[in-house]
Amino acid sequence: MKKISLLILIIPFLSSYGQTASIKGKVISDKAQPVIGANLILSGTNFGDASDIKGNFEIRNIPFGVYNLEASCIGYGKRIIKNITVNQSTKSFTIVLKETAFETEQVIISASKYEQKLQDITASTAIIQPDYINRRNFISFDDMLRYIPGVQMNLEQVSIRGSSGYSKGVGARVLVAINGIPLYAGDNGDVVWELIPLSDIERVEVIKGPASSLYGSSAIGGVINIITKSKVQSPVTYFKNYIGVYDKPVHEQWDWDNKYRTFYGVELTHSGTTENLGYTFSFKKFDNMSYRQNDYYKRYLGHVKLSYSLTPDNYLLFFSNYLYSNRGNFLYWKDSRNALVPKDDENGNYVLSNRIFSGLIYHHKFSEKLSGEVKTSYYRTNFDGYGLEVTSSTANLFRGELLTNYIASDKVILTTGLEAAYSDVASNIFQNPEFFGAGAYFQAEYKGIDKLIASFGLRYDYIKIDTLIGKNALTPRIGFNYKLHDDIVLRGSIGTGFRAPTPAEVFTSTAVGGGVGVKENPNLTSETSLSFELGAQYKYSSRINFDMAFFQTEYNNFIEPNLTKEGDIQFINLTKARIQGIETILEWSIIPEELKVTVGYNYLWARDIEKNKSMKYRPRNSVYAQIKYSPGQFDFGVDFRHWSRIEEIDNALVEPPLALVVDGDKRVPVYVTDITAGYNFLIWNIPAKIYLNAKNIFNYNYVEFIGNIAPIRNVSLSTEIYF
Amino acid sequence: MHKYFFAFVLAVLFCLNSCDTGIEPGEPIVPGGFSGTVTFSGTWPEGIKRTHLVVFKNPIQTTEDFFLPNLSFVVDSIPYKSSFYKFDSLEMSFVSILQLWPGEYKYVVVAQSKTPEISFQRKDWTVVGVYCINNDQSKPASLVIRSDQVTPNVNINVDFNNPPPQPPM
Numbered sequence: 001m002k003k004i005s006l007l008i009l010i011i012p013f014l015s016s017y018g019q020t021a022s023i024k025g026k027v028i029s030d031k032a033q034p035v036i037g038a039n040l041i042l043s044g045t046n047f048g049d050a051s052d053i054k055g056n057f058e059i060r061n062i063p064f065g066v067y068n069l070e071a072s073c074i075g076y077g078k079r080i081i082k083n084i085t086v087n088q089s090t091k092s093f094t095i096v097l098k099e100t101a102f103e104t105e106q107v108i109i110s111a112s113k114y115e116q117k118l119q120d121i122t123a124s125t126a127i128i129q130p131d132y133i134n135r136r137n138f139i140s141f142d143d144m145l146r147y148i149p150g151v152q153m154n155l156e157q158v159s160i161r162g163s164s165g166y167s168k169g170v171g172a173r174v175l176v177a178i179n180g181i182p183l184y185a186g187d188n189g190d191v192v193w194e195l196i197p198l199s200d201i202e203r204v205e206v207i208k209g210p211a212s213s214l215y216g217s218s219a220i221g222g223v224i225n226i227i228t229k230s231k232v233q234s235p236v237t238y239f240k241n242y243i244g245v246y247d248k249p250v251h252e253q254w255d256w257d258n259k260y261r262t263f264y265g266v267e268l269t270h271s272g273t274t275e276n277l278g279y280t281f282s283f284k285k286f287d288n289m290s291y292r293q294n295d296y297y298k299r300y301l302g303h304v305k306l307s308y309s310l311t312p313d314n315y316l317l318f319f320s321n322y323l324y325s326n327r328g329n330f331l332y333w334k335d336s337r338n339a340l341v342p343k344d345d346e347n348g349n350y351v352l353s354n355r356i357f358s359g360l361i362y363h364h365k366f367s368e369k370l371s372g373e374v375k376t377s378y379y380r381t382n383f384d385g386y387g388l389e390v391t392s393s394t395a396n397l398f399r400g401e402l403l404t405n406y407i408a409s410d411k412v413i414l415t416t417g418l419e420a421a422y423s424d425v426a427s428n429i430f431q432n433p434e435f436f437g438a439g440a441y442f443q444a445e446y447k448g449i450d451k452l453i454a455s456f457g458l459r460y461d462y463i464k465i466d467t468l469i470g471k472n473a474l475t476p477r478i479g480f481n482y483k484l485h486d487d488i489v490l491r492g493s494i495g496t497g498f499r500a501p502t503p504a505e506v507f508t509s510t511a512v513g514g515g516v517g518v519k520e521n522p523n524l525t526s527e528t529s530l531s532f533e534l535g536a537q538y539k540y541s542s543r544i545n546f547d548m549a550f551f552q553t554e555y556n557n558f559i560e561p562n563l564t565k566e567g568d569i570q571f572i573n574l575t576k577a578r579i580q581g582i583e584t585i586l587e588w589s590i591i592p593e594e595l596k597v598t599v600g601y602n603y604l605w606a607r608d609i610e611k612n613k614s615m616k617y618r619p620r621n622s623v624y625a626q627i628k629y630s631p632g633q634f635d636f637g638v639d640f641r642h643w644s645r646i647e648e649i650d651n652a653l654v655e656p657p658l659a660l661v662v663d664g665d666k667r668v669p670v671y672v673t674d675i676t677a678g679y680n681f682l683i684w685n686i687p688a689k690i691y692l693n694a695k696n697i698f699n700y701n702y703v704e705f706i707g708n709i710a711p712i713r714n715v716s717l718s719t720e721i722y723f
Numbered sequence: 724m725h726k727y728f729f730a731f732v733l734a735v736l737f738c739l740n741s742c743d744t745g746i747e748p749g750e751p752i753v754p755g756g757f758s759g760t761v762t763f764s765g766t767w768p769e770g771i772k773r774t775h776l777v778v779f780k781n782p783i784q785t786t787e788d789f790f791l792p793n794l795s796f797v798v799d800s801i802p803y804k805s806s807f808y809k810f811d812s813l814e815m816s817f818v819s820i821l822q823l824w825p826g827e828y829k830y831v832v833v834a835q836s837k838t839p840e841i842s843f844q845r846k847d848w849t850v851v852g853v854y855c856i857n858n859d860q861s862k863p864a865s866l867v868i869r870s871d872q873v874t875p876n877v878n879i880n881v882d883f884n885n886p887p888p889q890p891p892m
Contacts, residue, residue, distance in 0.1 A: 250744045336749040565790030565843050567820060656780070656824035657795040662752075668745045701745035709746065 020061045021086050025093035027051040030687050032236045032722030035097055038073035062086045071095045077593045094685045099131055100593055111205040111225040114405045114415050122455050122479025122493050124535055124549045128204040137693045137718045142193040149600025149624045150208045150583050154617050154704045160208050162579045162606040163221025165617040166705050167561050171502045173221035181359040185381045186395030186423030187430050188504035195323045197303040199269050202229045210531045212497035213457035213477035216439045220497035220529055231278030231307050237723050238269040244716030246291040250699050254340050256293055263288035278307040291712050292340045294347050297327035313365035320358040327351055332707030336663035339709045353383035375401040393427035411448040417441050425503055429510035433466035433503040453481040463500040471526050473498040487539040497529040505571040519568040527557045543589040552580045563652035576609035600624040619643035635678035643670040649706050664706040673697050688721040753871040754822040756813035765883030767804045770837045774801040779830040783890030786845035796823050828866040833881050846892050852881035860887035
C-alpha cells in the first residue's frame with residue numbers, strides 16, 4: 001500500500017521531469033519590422049536563441065516551469081517578459097522591441113558626403129533619431145529644430161549658431177538637404193519645412209558651422225541633412241492620427257474667438273519590398289485652425305519613394321514629395337491688446353501654394369575602393385498670395401551632382417564632385433530672373449598619424465544671377481579630429497564660406513503692408529565668411545558625455561534687410577559682422593535606456609561691427625534641457641528651452657515714424673516647457689503607440705519675431721499603428 | 724526615486740515659469756498731431772516745386788538724418804507763393820505711413836525743393852524756416868506730441884530775406 005501511495009505521489013513529478021517544450025515567437029520593432037539577430041534568453045538558464053531574418057525564434061527543449069524571457073538587440077531597448085509558464089500549452093509570443101538612440105561610436109553619418117563615424121568628424125554635429133519626432137508629435141520639421149542646442153528658429157527661418165536673423169525665410173544660410181540633395185526654392189531660397197516627410201526619416205544630421213567647402217553657397221551657416229529610411233524588410237503600413245486643442249489665451253482680452261481652437265492630422269504610409277524594389281507611398285493631411293485669427297492652414301502632402309537594387313552594391317533611389325497648402329497670411333499682430341489678431345487691412349489675406357520636389361540618385365560601386373553617385377533633382381514652387389493685390393511666383397530649379405568617393409589607401413579617403421544648378425522664376429514680386437550656379441569640390445581625409453584624422457576641403461563656385469555680373473568663390477577648409485585620450489576627442493576647423501544673394505534678395509519689389517515696400521537692389525553682392533571652431537568631447541563614463549565648442553565667424557558683406565531713407569525695405573550688404581560663441585552639451589544616462597538627461601547651453605555674441613551693436617534676432621544666452629524616462633513600455637519626457645531677451649530687432653518697423661508693428665518692441669526672455677507621456681502596446685499583435693503631448697504648459701507668451709506671439713499652451717493626442 | 728526626480732524637475736520649471744506670463748497687453752498709445760500757421764515774408768524763390776512742413780525726431784547731424792527714420796512727419800505741400808498756411812497735421816499728412824507718435828520732436832522746419840520729382844538727396848532741399856525759441860532760428864524748439872491730442876500754436880515764420888542756418892549738406 002505504501003508503495004502504491006509513493007507511486008501515486010511521484011508519478012506527476014516523473015511525468016513532468018524530463019518533459020520539455022518550446023517557446024516560439026517573433027521579435028519585431030515598434031515599427032513592425034522584424035528584428036534580426038535579437039538575443040532571447042531565459043533568465044538564469046542556458047536556454048536561448050537568436051531571431052532569424054524574419055525575426056522568428058524558437059527556444060527548444062525547455063523543461064516545464066516558470067521563466068523570465070529576456071529579449072535584447074543592439075539599437076533596441078531590452079525587454080523582459082516575466083513569468084512565462086512553459087508547459088504543453090505554451091503559446092507563441094510577439095515581442096516588440098523599442099528602437100533606442102545609438103551610442104556615439106555606432107552612428108554613421110554622411111553629411112560630409114562620405115560615410116564616417118560620428119566620433120571621427122571634425123565639426124560639431126548633432127544627430128536626431130526619428131523616435132524623438134514621433135514621441136513629441138512634431139507636426140512640422142521646424143518644430144523639432146527648436147529643441148536642438150545651437151539651432152534657433154525665428155518663425156520659419158532656421159539659424160545655426162546665429163547665422164541668420166529673420167527675413168521671412170528669404171536667403172537661408174543653412175542648407176537643408178534630403179539624402180544630400182538641397183531643398184531650397186529657386187526664387188527666394190527658403191525652405192518649406194512641411195514638404196519634409198517626417199514618417200520617412202531615418203535620421204537627421206545637423207552640422208553646426210560653415211560647410212561651403214562641400215555644399216557651396218547656402219551652407220555658410222551649417223547643414224541639415226535628412227536621411228530617409230532604407231528599404232523595409234517586410235511590408236508595413238503605418239497609420240498615424242493626432243488631434244489637438246489650443247488652450248484659451250492667458251489674457252482675456254486676447255480671446256478673440258471664445259472657442260477652443262483645434263488642429264488635427266492623419267497620415268497613411270505603406271512601405272513594401274520585392275526582390276529588388278523597395279517602395280514607400282505616403283499621404284498626409286494636416287489641418288490647423290491656429291490660436292491666431294487668419295493664421296489657419298490646410299495642407300496635403302504626398303510622398304513617393306522607390307529604391308531599386310541593380311546589384312547588391314548598385315542602386316537607384318527616386319523620391320518625390322508634393323505639398324499643397326492653403327493658409328491664412330498672418331504677418332503682424334494688430335497691437336499688444338490684440339496680440340492674436342492681425343492688422344485690420346491684413347485680415348483675410350491668404351496664400352495658396354503647391355510644391356513638388358523630386359530627386360533621383362544613382363549609386364554605383366566600381367570596386368571596394370571606388371564608388372560614385374549621380375544626384376539629380378527638380379524643385380518646382382508656386383504660390384499666389386491674395387490680399388489687396390495678388391502676389392505670385394513660380395520657380396523651377398534643376399540640380400545635378402556627380403560625386404565620387406575613393407579610398408586611396410588605409411589612410412586616405414578622397415571625395416570629389418561636380419555640381420550645377422539652374423532656376424528660372426516668373427513672378428510679379430521677384431521679377432523674372434534666371435539663376436545659374438556651378439561648383440567643383442574636393443575633400444581629402446587623412447588618417448596617417450596615430451589618433452589624428454585630418455581633412456582638407458576646397459570648393460570653387462561660379463554664380464550668375466540673371467543680368468548681374470557672375471561671381472566666383474573659392475572656399476577652403478581644414479579640420480582635425482584628435483583622440484587625446486580614450487575618453488577625450490578634440491576637434492577643430494578653420495574655413496571660409498560664401499553665400500550668393502538669392503534672386504528674391506536682389507530683385508524683390510513689392511508692398512509688404514502698411515504702405516511699406518520692398519525695393520530691389522541690383523548692387524547686392526555675395527557675403528563671405530571666415531570661421532573657426534575648436535571643440536572637445538569628453539566621455540566621463542559610459543553614461544556621461546560632455547561636449548564643448550568655441551566658435552567664431554567673421555562675415556564680410558553680410559546681407560541683411562534694412563530700411564531705406566525712402567521708407568522701403570531693401571537687402572543690403574553690411575560691411576562686417578562677427579559672431580562668437582560657446583556651446584556646451586551634457587548627456588547623462590542616469591539609467592541606461594531608461595532615464596536620460598540632456599542639457600545644452602549656448603552663449604552667442606553676434607555684433608554688427610560697423611554699427612557696433614548686436615545683430616538682430618540673436619539671443620545671447622540659450623538653454624535646452626531634455627529629460628526622457630522610458631520605463632518598460634511607457635515614455636515620459638520633459639523638454640525645456642530658454643532664450644534670453646533678444647537685444648536687437650527691426651527697430652525701424654517698430655518705432656516711430658513708421659511704427660508698422662504697433663507695440664512691436666514688446667519681447668521677453670523665452671521659457672517654454674513641454675511634457676510628453678506615451679505608451680507602447682500591442683493590439684491584435686500589431687505594435688501601437690499613443691502619446692499625449694502638452695506644449696508650452698505654463699502658457700507663457702513670447703515672440704520669436706516682432707508682433708508674432710508663439711504658440712500658446714496646446715495639448716495633443718496622437719496614435720500610431722504599424723500593421 | 725524616478726518619480727521624485729521628475730516631480731522635482733517639474734517643480735523647478737514651474738517656479739521658473741510661474742513668475743510671469745511673458746508678454747502682456749500694453750496701454751493703448753494713439754498718435755497725436757499738431758496745428759498752427761506758417762507765415763511767409765519776403766519774395767519766394769523762383770522754381771520752387773514743393774514746400775513742406777517737416778518734423779524730425781532729432782536734430783540733423785548728418786545728411787542721412789534728413790530722411791527716414793529720423794524724418795517723422797511731412798505736412799501736405801504748401802502752395803507756391805502763399806503768404807500764410809494754416810495746417811492741422813491730422814488732416815494734412817503727406818506721407819500716409821508716417822504718424823506722429825507721442826514724444827518729443829526736436830527739429831521742425833519748412834523745407835523747399837526745386838527738383839521735379841521728390842528727391843532723397845539732402846542737397847536738393849533748403850530749410851527756409853524753423854520752429855524756434857523767441858524767433859531765433861538758430862535755436863530750434865521741441866515739439867511735444869501727446870497721445871490722442873493736438874498740440875496747437877506751432878507757428879513758424881519764414882523770412883526769405885533771413886534764412887535760417889542750414890543743417891549739414
